[in-house]
Amino acid sequence: MTSERREVNRRSFMKETAVASATFATALESFKAQQAMAAEAPKGGRPINIAIIGCGNMGQGDLTQALKVPGVFLKAACDIWPPNLEDGLAIARNESKSKYFKNVYDGFRDAEKDEAIKVAKEAKGYTDYKEMLEKEKDVEAVIIATPLSTHCQIASACIKAGKHIYSEKMMAKTVEECKALGKLAKDSGLVVQFGHQQHWNSWYKLGEKLLMNDKVCGKITHMRAWWNRNSSWLRGVSDDEKKLIDATKYGYKDVNQLRNWRLFWDTSGGLMAELACHQIDVANWYTGGSPTAVIGMGGLDFLSADEWGGNVFDNVQCVFEYPGGVKLMYQSISTNSYDGQGEQIMGPDGTVILSRKGGFVFREPKAAKLAWEKHASGAKDAKGRAGIAMKADSTVTEGGKGKQEGKAMGGGKDEKGDPYHDYRLAMMDWAQCIREKKQPKANWEIAIKAAIPCIMANEAMQKKAYVEIKPDLYTV
Numbered sequence: 088m089t090s091e092r093r094e095v096n097r098r099s100f101m102k103e104t105a106v107a108s109a110t111f112a113t114a115l116e117s118f119k120a121q122q123a124m125a126a127e128a129p130k131g132g133r134p135i136n137i138a139i140i141g142c143g144n145m146g147q148g149d150l151t152q153a154l155k156v157p158g159v160f161l162k163a164a165c166d167i168w169p170p171n172l173e174d175g176l177a178i179a180r181n182e183s184k185s186k187y188f189k190n191v192y193d194g195f196r197d198a199e200k201d202e203a204i205k206v207a208k209e210a211k212g213y214t215d216y217k218e219m220l221e222k223e224k225d226v227e228a229v230i231i232a233t234p235l236s237t238h239c240q241i242a243s244a245c246i247k248a249g250k251h252i253y254s255e256k257m258m259a260k261t262v263e264e265c266k267a268l269g270k271l272a273k274d275s276g277l278v279v280q281f282g283h284q285q286h287w288n289s290w291y292k293l294g295e296k297l298l299m300n301d302k303v304c305g306k307i308t309h310m311r312a313w314w315n316r317n318s319s320w321l322r323g324v325s326d327d328e329k330k331l332i333d334a335t336k337y338g339y340k341d342v343n344q345l346r347n348w349r350l351f352w353d354t355s356g357g358l359m360a361e362l363a364c365h366q367i368d369v370a371n372w373y374t375g376g377s378p379t380a381v382i383g384m385g386g387l388d389f390l391s392a393d394e395w396g397g398n399v400f401d402n403v404q405c406v407f408e409y410p411g412g413v414k415l416m417y418q419s420i421s422t423n424s425y426d427g428q429g430e431q432i433m434g435p436d437g438t439v440i441l442s443r444k445g446g447f448v449f450r451e452p453k454a455a456k457l458a459w460e461k462h463a464s465g466a467k468d469a470k471g472r473a474g475i476a477m478k479a480d481s482t483v484t485e486g487g488k489g490k491q492e493g494k495a496m497g498g499g500k501d502e503k504g505d506p507y508h509d510y511r512l513a514m515m516d517w518a519q520c521i522r523e524k525k526q527p528k529a530n531w532e533i534a535i536k537a538a539i540p541c542i543m544a545n546e547a548m549q550k551k552a553y554v555e556i557k558p559d560l561y562t563v
C-alpha cells in the first residue's frame with residue numbers, strides 16, 4: 088500500500104471515529120489543581136541543608152527544582168564524573184552556563200538568592216558519597232540521581248546515615264533491592280520520596296479527578312500506554328573522556344559503561360525502567376491496584392551496535408494484567424516517534440487520553456451525558472476526533488460562568504511558563520514533608536508498585552514466558 092493510500096485510509100477511519108463521538112459536548116468541569124497546589128505550596132520555612140549524589144542530566148534538573156524551593160540550601164555535591172560535579176555546583180552558585188539550569192533562584196526566592204549562592208560557594212564537592220555522608224554532618228537531606236544499578240546501595244547508605252532522601256526512579260534494579268530499600272524506608276521514619284513526579288503533574292491530577300471522582304469512563308477495563316521515540320540513548324565518549332577517570336573503581340566496566348549505563352543490562356533496566364515505570368505508576372494510581380501478571384516480547388532488533396551501543400532491548404511490547412481482568416498494553420520503541428508518550432484509559436462510558444503535556448476525553452455515544460457537558464464548546468484532538476480537550480487550569484463549572492476561566496496551560500507549562508512545574512512541586516512537597524515530619528506522596532509503596540512490574544516484564548520478555556507477579560513481591 089502506498090503511503091498516500093495509507094493516509095487516506097487513516098483519515099477515513101478518523102472521520103468515522105469522529106462521527107461516533109460527535110455528539111460529545113466539549114468543556115471541563117472546574118479544575119484548579121495547579122493553582123490550588125501552588126497556593127498550598129510552602130512559602131518557605133526553616134532552612135534545609137541538602138546534598139546531591141549524581142549531578143548528571145536528571146541530577147541537574149532535580150537540583151534546579153530543589154533550589155527554587157525557599158529555604159533549601161546546597162551544602163555538598165558528589166559525582167564521580169568531574170564535569171558533572173562541576174556543573175552541579177555551578178547551578179547552585181548561579182554560575183551555570185546551561186540555558187536550562189541558569190538563574191535558578193530568580194523569580195522564586197529573590198530575597199534569599201545571595202545567601203543561597205554564598206552557601207553554595209562554600210559547598211564541597213566529593214567523588215565518594217560515603218566520605219560525603221561521613222563528613223557533612225549538617226546535611227539533612229540528599230537527592231540521589233545516579234544510575235539504576237547504584238540506587239539501592241546509595242539510598243540505603245543515606246538512610247542509614249539518617250538523611251531524608253529524594254531518590255530518582257526506578258526505585259532499584261532487582262526485586263531483592265526494592266524490598267530491602269522499601270523496608271529501610273518504612274522502618275526509618277525518614278522522608279523517603281522517589282522521582283515519580285507525575286503525582287504533581289496537573290494533567291495527571293486532572294486525570295485522577297475525571298477517572299476516580301467523576302468516573303468518566305465508568306469502571307476502568309482497559310489501558311494502553313506507550314512511549315515511542317526515534318532516537319538512541321547512546322552518548323559518544325571521546326578518547327580524552329575515556330582517560331578522565333578509572334570507572335572500574337566505582338563498579339563500572341569502563342568509562343563507556345558509566346556514560347552509557349542506560350544501555351547495559353548490568354547497570355540498567357532498559358526501556359521498562361527508564362520510561363515504562365512512570366506509566367505503570369499512573370495505571371496503578373488510577374486503578375488503585377498493581378499488576379498481577381505480565382507477558383511480553385522485546386528485543387534488540389532494529390538499532391545497530393553503532394547506533395545503540397549496548398545490550399538492552401530497543402523495543403518492548405507487554406501486556407500487564409491487573410486485578411479484575413483489567414489489562415494494560417504497553418509499548419516503547421526506539422525507531423518511530425509517532426504518538427510520543429501517553430496513556431489511554433478506557434471503560435464502558437468513555438476514554439481518557441493523557442500525556443505529560445495535555446489530555447483528551449471521549450464519551451462513548453451510548454453513555455449518559457455528564458452533568459457539565461452543557462457548558463461545552465467544540466474541540467477536536469490532534470487527529471480530528473471530537474471530544475473534550477483537557478485544560479488543567481481552566482474552569483467551566485455546573486452553575487459557573489459557562490466559559491473557561493484562567494489561562495490554559497499550553498504544552499504542560501505552568502503559569503510562569505515553566506515546563507517542569509511537576510518536578511518543582513514534587514521538590515516543594517519533599518521539603519514540606521521534611522519540615523512537618525510527614526510521609527511523602529511518592530513513597531516507597533508507590534515506587535515498589537511501579538518498579539516490580541517493570542522488573543518482571545523484563546524477565547517475561549527475556550524468558551519469553553508468562554510471569555505471575557505475586558502480591559508478596561510488593562511487600563517488605
Ligand SMILES: NC(=O)c1ccc[n+]([C@@H]2O[C@H](COP(=O)([O-])OP(=O)(O)OC[C@H]3O[C@@H](n4cnc5c(N)ncnc54)[C@H](O)[C@@H]3O)[C@@H](O)[C@H]2O)c1
Pocket residue numbers: 140141142143144145146165166167168171214216232233234235237255256257282283284337345346360361
Ligand atoms: N524522574 C524522571 O522523570 C527522570 C528522568 C530522567 C532520568 N531519571 C533517573 O535519574 C537517574 C539519573 O539519570 P541521568 O539521566 O541523570 O543519568 P546521567 O548519566 O546523566 O547522570 C548520572 C550521574 O551519576 C553519576 N554517578 C554514577 N555513579 C556514581 C557514584 N557511584 N557516585 C556518584 N555519582 C555517580 C554519573 O557520573 C552521572 O553524572 C536515573 O535513575 C534515571 O532513571 C528520572
